[in-house]
Amino acid sequence: MSFKQLGLSEPLLKAISKKGYENPSPIQAKAIPPVLDGYDVLASAQTGTGKTAGFTLPLLHILSENPKEKFRPIRALVLTPTRELAAQVYANVKEYSEFLNLRSAVIFGGVNQKPQVANIRKGVDVLVATPGRLIDLNNQGLLSLKRVEIFVLDEADRMLDMGFLRDIERVMKLMPDKRQNLMFSATFSKDIKKLAFNILKNPVQVEATPENTAVEAISQKVYRVAKGLKTGLVIKLISDGNWKQVLVFTRTKHGANKLTKKMISSGITAAAIHGNKSQGARTKALKGFKDGTIRVMVATDIAARGLDIPLLPHVINFEIPNISEDYVHRIGRTGRAGAKGEAISLVSADETQYLRDIEKLIGEKLKVEILEGFEPDPNASTAPIKPGQNRQKRNPNKAKSQGSNSGRRNAKSSGNSSGNGGRNRNRNKNKSRTSDRRSNTTRN
Numbered sequence: 550m551s552f553k554q555l556g557l558s559e560p561l562l563k564a565i566s567k568k569g570y571e572n573p574s575p576i577q578a579k580a581i582p583p584v585l586d587g588y589d590v591l592a593s594a595q596t597g598t599g600k601t602a603g604f605t606l607p608l609l610h611i612l613s614e615n616p617k618e619k620f621r622p623i624r625a626l627v628l629t630p631t632r633e634l635a636a637q638v639y640a641n642v643k644e645y646s647e648f649l650n651l652r653s654a655v656i657f658g659g660v661n662q663k664p665q666v667a668n669i670r671k672g673v674d675v676l677v678a679t680p681g682r683l684i685d686l687n688n689q690g691l692l693s694l695k696r697v698e699i700f701v702l703d704e705a706d707r708m709l710d711m712g713f714l715r716d717i718e719r720v721m722k723l724m725p726d727k728r729q730n731l732m733f734s735a736t737f738s739k740d741i742k743k744l745a746f747n748i749l750k751n752p753v754q755v756e757a758t759p760e761n762t763a764v765e766a767i768s769q770k771v772y773r774v775a776k777g778l779k780t781g782l783v784i785k786l787i788s789d790g791n792w793k794q795v796l797v798f799t800r801t802k803h804g805a806n807k808l809t810k811k812m813i814s815s816g817i818t819a820a821a822i823h824g825n826k827s828q829g830a831r832t833k834a835l836k837g838f839k840d841g842t843i844r845v846m847v848a849t850d851i852a853a854r855g856l857d858i859p860l861l862p863h864v865i866n867f868e869i870p871n872i873s874e875d876y877v878h879r880i881g882r883t884g885r886a887g888a889k890g891e892a893i894s895l896v897s898a899d900e901t902q903y904l905r906d907i908e909k910l911i912g913e914k915l916k917v918e919i920l921e922g923f924e925p926d927p928n929a930s931t932a933p934i935k936p937g938q939n940r941q942k943r944n945p946n947k948a949k950s951q952g953s954n955s956g957r958r959n960a961k962s963s964g965n966s967s968g969n970g971g972r973n974r975n976r977n978k979n980k981s982r983t984s985d986r987r988s989n990t991t992r993n
C-alpha cells in the first residue's frame with residue numbers, strides 16, 4: 550500500500566515525500582480511505598502511530614478539492630487537549646499543506662491572544678485549538694465555527710481526563726450539525742464510548758493497536774527498588790547505559806523539579822516540563838531535548854501528552870501511574886513508528902497494587918529485576934500511596950502558584966497545561982471514570 554494508492558492528491562504526495570515517509574503507517578492506511586469517503590471515523594491510536602497525518606492528510610485533501618470563497622471561514626477544526634499537542638499538530642498541518650492553497654492557524658492559552666486573533670482575521674481554513682482559548686475567543690466574537698465542515702477530536706481520552714467534557718459539548722454547539730467528525734483516542738473507557746456515540750454518526754472504526762494494549766515494539770521492564778533508592782538507580786541506569794535521550798515520568802511537579810536538580814548535580818543535563826513551567830520554558834526544554842543538548846526530560850503526565858519526539862529510545866517511570874491507562878500513554882512515547890524502544894518502571898512497595906492493575910490492563914506480566922545495591926525494602930508497606938503523600942510541604946500562601954493535589958480540584962489553580970488560562974471550573978465534572986485513587990493523585 551502506497552500513499553498514492555490511498556487516493557491523496559499530488560500536492561499532498563509531494564509534501565509526504567518531502568517529509569521522507571515511504572509508506573503509510575497502519576493507522577494511516579486504515580483511516581485515510583474512510584475519511585476521504587466522507588465517513589465519520591473513530592480511531593483507536595496512540596501518539597507515535599502516525600495518527601496526526603492519519604487525519605490531517607485526508608482533511609486537507611477534502612478542503613482543497615472544494616475551495617471556498619476569498620474570505621476563508623474556518624472549515625476544519627482540530628481540538629487537542631494541550632498546547633504542546635496543538636502546536637505539534639499545527640506544525641504538521643503546515644508541512645502537509647505546503648503545496649496547497651490552504652491557510653491554517655493555531656490557538657492556545659497561556660500566551661497573548663493578539664497574534665492569534667490577527668492570524669484568524671486574515672482567514673484560515675484549518676484551525677487547531679485547545680478548548681479554553683477557543684471558547685474564550687468565540688465568546689469575544691473573534692471567531693466563528695458556523696462554517697466548520699470537518700471536526701477532529703484528538704486524544705479524546707486525555708480530553709476527558711483533563712475535565713474538558715463540558716467544553717467539548719460547548720464547542721459542538723458552536724458548529725453546524727451537518728459536518729464530518731473524526732475522533733482519535735488511545736484508550737476506550739465507557740466515557741469515551743459515550744462521547745463517541747454523542748459526536749459521531751455511523752462511524753467507521755479503525756485501530757492501529759488493539760484496545761488498551763502496549764505497543765509490541767517496546768521492551769518493558771520493572772526494577773523493584775526501595776523508594777529512597779530510586780534517584781540513585783535512575784542516575785545509574787542513565788549513566789551506565791550512556792543513554793542520550795531519556796524521558797522520565799514523575800507523579801508530581803515537585804518531584805519532577807527535585808529529580809531534575811539531582812540529575813544536573815550528577816552531571817546529567819536535564820530539564821523539567823510540567824504545568825507550572827511557562828510556555829517559553831517548555832518550548833526551550835523540548836527543543837534542547839530534541840537537539841540532544843538535554844539528555845533527560847523529566848515530565849508529569851499531562852505535560853508530556855502530545856510531545857512529538859520521534860524515535861525516543863528510553864522512557865522511565867520514576868513512579869508508575871496509578872491510572873493504568875496512563876502507563877500505556879507513557880510508554881507510547883517510545884518505540885514510535887515501528888522503532889524499538891525500552892520502557893523501564895521503578896516500582897517501590899507502595900506501588901505494588903498499581904503494577905498489578907497495569908499488568909491486568911495490558912494483559913501481560915512485566916519482567917521484574919532487582920539491581921545489586923538498589924534492592925527493595927523488605928520492611929516497607931505495600932499499602933498504596935495515600936492522599937497527600939509524596940507532596941511537598943508548602944507555604945499555604947503559595948498554594949495558587951505551586952500546583953498540587955488540591956490544585957487539580959481548585960477552581961483557581963493555574964497549574965494546567967491545557968492552555969485554558971485557569972478556566973478549571975469544569976474540571977472534575979467528568980467523574981464517572983474517576984476512582985478515588987485518581988482524585989488522590991496529583992495530575993499535572
Ligand code: AMP
Nearest residue numbers: 570572574596597598599600601859886
Ligand atoms: P504521530 O503519531 O502523529 O505523533 O506521529 C509519530 C511520528 O511518526 C511523527 O514523528 C511523524 O512525523 C512520524 N510519521 C508519521 N507518519 C509516518 C509514516 N508514514 N512514515 C514514517 N514516519 C511517519
